[in-house]
Amino acid sequence: MENTKFIKVVCPACGQQVEAVVRDDRIKGYCTTARQYVNYLVETKMEKKDYRQDPEYRTKLRAATKKMWQDPEYRDKQRAALKKKGMKTKF
Numbered sequence: 001m002e003n004t005k006f007i008k009v010v011c012p013a014c015g016q017q018v019e020a021v022v023r024d025d026r027i028k029g030y031c032t033t034a035r036q037y038v039n040y041l042v043e044t045k046m047e048k049k050d051y052r053q054d055p056e057y058r059t060k061l062r063a064a065t066k067k068m069w070q071d072p073e074y075r076d077k078q079r080a081a082l083k084k085k086g087m088k089t090k091f
Contacts, residue, residue: 011038015056 013034020029
């Protein structure tokens, strides 16, 4: 009897998790969002990334931080907090 098990892999087309079957050194699944099959060798399967490594997350975080620092009230508040600590501010 074959040794099969179900795992979750990341679809290379859309980035969502897909349930797949591991059998005979292959990982096979189907992504309903992208409407294509996911097929890997066991040695080359994608590993789960930390959310901080996700480019989409980093882009959103960078945009939110930039927007926050463009607000003069926020900058003044941060500048006052740094002065209170005794640090020099350059912004």
